[in-house]
Each structure stands twice: as structure tokens, then as C-alpha cells.
Amino acid sequence: ATNASSPTAASPTPPTAEGRPACVAVALSGGRDSTALCHATVRAARALGLTVVALHVHHGLQAEADDWVRHLERQCRRWQRAGWPLRLRVARLTDRPPAGASIEAWARQRRHQALGRMAAEEGATLLLLAHHARDQAETVCLQALRGAGPAGLAAMPRSVVRDGLTWARPWLGCSPQAIEHYVRRHRLGHIEDPSNRDPRFERNRLRLQVWPALVQAFPATEQALVDVARQAWEAAELIDEIAAADLEAVRRAPHGLALAAWLALSPARRRASLRRWLKEQGAGHASDRFVDRLLAELPQTRIGRWPVDGPLELRLYRGTLSLSRRSSASITATDAPVWPVAIDHRWRPLPAGQGWVRLRPVEEGGLPCSRLAGSHWQARQGGERFALGPGRPARSLKKQFQTLGIPAWQRQGPLLWSGAQLLWVPGLGVEAQARAAAGEPQLSLEWSADEPDAAAQQLE
Numbered sequence: 001a002t003n004a005s006s007p008t009a010a011s012p013t014p015p016t017a018e019g020r021p022a023c024v025a026v027a028l029s030g031g032r033d034s035t036a037l038c039h040a041t042v043r044a045a046r047a048l049g050l051t052v053v054a055l056h057v058h059h060g061l062q063a064e065a066d067d068w069v070r071h072l073e074r075q076c077r078r079w080q081r082a083g084w085p086l087r088l089r090v091a092r093l094t095d096r097p098p099a100g101a102s103i104e105a106w107a108r109q110r111r112h113q114a115l116g117r118m119a120a121e122e123g124a125t126l127l128l129l130a131h132h133a134r135d136q137a138e139t140v141c142l143q144a145l146r147g148a149g150p151a152g153l154a155a156m157p158r159s160v161v162r163d164g165l166t167w168a169r170p171w172l173g174c175s176p177q178a179i180e181h182y183v184r185r186h187r188l189g190h191i192e193d194p195s196n197r198d199p200r201f202e203r204n205r206l207r208l209q210v211w212p213a214l215v216q217a218f219p220a221t222e223q224a225l226v227d228v229a230r231q232a233w234e235a236a237e238l239i240d241e242i243a244a245a246d247l248e249a250v251r252r253a254p255h256g257l258a259l260a261a262w263l264a265l266s267p268a269r270r271r272a273s274l275r276r277w278l279k280e281q282g283a284g285h286a287s288d289r290f291v292d293r294l295l296a297e298l299p300q301t302r303i304g305r306w307p308v309d310g311p312l313e314l315r316l317y318r319g320t321l322s323l324s325r326r327s328s329a330s331i332t333a334t335d336a337p338v339w340p341v342a343i344d345h346r347w348r349p350l351p352a353g354q355g356w357v358r359l360r361p362v363e364e365g366g367l368p369c370s371r372l373a374g375s376h377w378q379a380r381q382g383g384e385r386f387a388l389g390p391g392r393p394a395r396s397l398k399k400q401f402q403t404l405g406i407p408a409w410q411r412q413g414p415l416l417w418s419g420a421q422l423l424w425v426p427g428l429g430v431e432a433q434a435r436a437a438a439g440e441p442q443l444s445l446e447w448s449a450d451e452p453d454a455a456a457q458q459l460e
């Protein structure tokens, strides 16, 4: 939650006839760099006939934050009195980082939200941030220390468009010394944020403890790491373009990936296209371990399932990889009407991607048809017990699967319950207590993880 206050009148400004943004936003922390950037932007804007809105986010985390807002208000008033086309907006964050969260990450995320929102409200389509070359070099270093690949080593983009707003870092190639020089020349006052010296934050540890020694031993460190970022960005773009082109060739409508075509790619291209496809399918960023595992296992198998973060799982069936909801999700009450109760030999899908089921009438050993009313499917939770026959002991499902030698892939499906009574288990059949009496209308159930082959169904 944020509270935005605007000490000066602020009405959205439409673009000029030439299509230039009439209003440019600057993210102003009040520190040296963003103060200098704001000053330089207003000077340029004045010459171009544009207005500038300085956007400040009060994180509500430090005692000094109210003083900083007062400092910015004074500074902006001074510039306004000199006739400069500038106004200030402040957003106050009213929530707190959740327990255990990284304060840095929380502050960054909430700051970006607030900046984006204020810029949109002000009608700005360009937002400037004051990151410079050393910030970029530090980011590359921190990413490398986390084991990042090209996308991470590309560090901060010079500009990126999000929701119609261009976030730009015009000083990414500037040294901090050049900015310091600018600040002195224009006698700009700025705040010093004491949290910049807090060794709990990794960037501060790098900046205060490591950077001076690194630069002393390797004077070209800053420029070299900025070059790494640019080259990593190019590499990341290239990988992405190749992955997109490969994906077009291996995609199988509507959402699948054709395994044979994918296996024909080189390992590096398999890896890149798989990552991109998983991301496109909503599985997020795939970890190296998961991608390694798939690269090793997919060539060896014709059918399989792999859990993905969240409620999804990757499935391989009939040469196609696809993502679906994990079959361990239990069917909720709202899904219940979809439960296929027709006893007609036909395979029908269970809701929530829990596989396929078919019901057939039988003469003995089946489940009473009457039991289906009000029954529900639920994934194995652990602790369920099952008796193989009347008078036989109820044992854990695992024991019973072992006793009967049921293969792992037949044990995966959901269990059928009526209230607290277990009715049927895939691979084991009808629970002894739920069995129909002789002469009672009854049925057998079969379960399959994937849609059974239509041709095989017709043959039966």
C-alpha cells in the first residue's frame, strides 16, 4: 500500500505534437547520483520545452526518511523559484517487509511498483534512473558470485519498456567520478543514506570491503566488468533468438513439444529451447538441476512425469512433452459434477488433470453402482489402509502394492472415496469392505495417467 502526496500541482501531460514525451520522470532518492541526474535532466528539459517530475519513494524503513523528503521539497522549491519546469511527487510505503524476507529485495520491488504507478499517473512515458558504471560493474560481480549465466551477467539494461513506460539508465556508461565532478561544479546538496554502509547488504560488503582492493590490484576492473555486461547481454539475446527459432520447429500444437524433433537439436540448443518453452508454458525459470535431469532422462524414456514448481508437472506421452496440472491435486467439491459416472466402457478424463478413468459393468467383485453417488477422488495422502479381500488384514497401500507387484506407474492415480470409506485404489481395485454383494448392480474401474490410445480402445 502506498500513499502518494504531491506538494505541487500535478496533472497528466499529453505528448507533444512531435511525439516527444511532454513529461520526463526521474527516480530521485536524494543521493548524489540521482540528484545530479535530476539537475541535468531539468536543464536539458528546459531547453527542449519539456517538464520533469521527480519521483521519490519513502520506504518507511529509516528514521531519517522524513528529513530526506523535507530536503527534497526544499531543493525542488528552490529550483522551481528559479523557473525550472520541475515538480516533486512522493510515495510513502505503508506496509512492511514480511518476516524473513530480504529487506533489499522487498524495498526494490515495492519501489519499482510505486515509481511505475506514479510515472503512469503523471503521464510520463520515460523514467530515468541514476545507475552508473560502477553500479553496473558491481552488479556483474554480484551476479557472477551467484553463479549466474549470460542473462544474469547482462546485469542492468540500459533501457527496458514495461507497461508502456520506458525505464532508462542514461548514465550506465558514466564513472562515479564524473558524477562527483558534476555535483561539485553545480554545488548540489544531497543526502547520505547511512544504510549504504550497512554490511548486512551484500552490495555494501562488496563496495566497502572488496572493491577498493580489487581496483587497486586490477585498475581496469570497472570498465572490464561493464564490457562483460554488454557481451553477456549480446550472448543472452542470441541464445534467446535461437531458442525462439528452434521452438517454432519443435512445437506441437497447441502447447506441446515434439520430443523427436527436440532430440535432434544439439545439447545446448535443447537446453535453451526447453528453458524458453517451460517459461512460455508458465513453469517460470527452470533451475539448472531440473534442465540437466530432463536432458539426461528424456532421451531414455517414452513415457514419464516430472514435477515442476507449483501445481504443474511435465508429462511425456506419445512423443509429446506437455505441462499440465499435477495429478496429485485433489478434486474439489466444485469439480465433482464433472466426475464421469457413465458405466459405458468409455475412457473419460478426470478433472484437474488427474488422468483418465473408465467404468464397466461386471458380475462380481465390483463396486456397487450405488456407491458412486457422493463419491470423490483424492490424491494419496499417506496413511491410507486397504484390505485385499474379506477377512484379510488392512495394510498400507505401499505394502499391498509390493505384495501384488504393481508397477510404479500404475500406482500414481487418485483414490476413490465415499466419505471416510476408501472405495477403490488404482492397481489394487475395490476395497474389501466396499465390494458389492452377489446380484447387486456393480462395476469395475480402470485408471490411466494419459488418454488411452483411441485405436486400442476401438479394438477392445
Ligand SMILES: Nc1ncnc2c1ncn2[C@@H]1O[C@H](COP(=O)(O)OP(=O)(O)OP(=O)(O)O)[C@@H](O)[C@H]1O
Pocket (backbone or CB within 6 Å): 026, 027, 028, 029, 030, 031, 032, 033, 034, 035, 055, 056, 057, 058, 059, 111, 128, 129, 130, 131, 135, 193, 196
Ligand atoms: N527511494 C528512492 N526513491 C526514488 N528513486 C530511488 C530511490 N532509491 C533509489 N532510487 C533510484 O534508483 C537508483 C539506484 O538506487 P541506489 O540505491 O543504487 O542509489 P542511492 O544510494 O539511492 O543513491 P543515488 O544513486 O541517488 O546516489 C537511484 O539512483 C535512483 O534513481
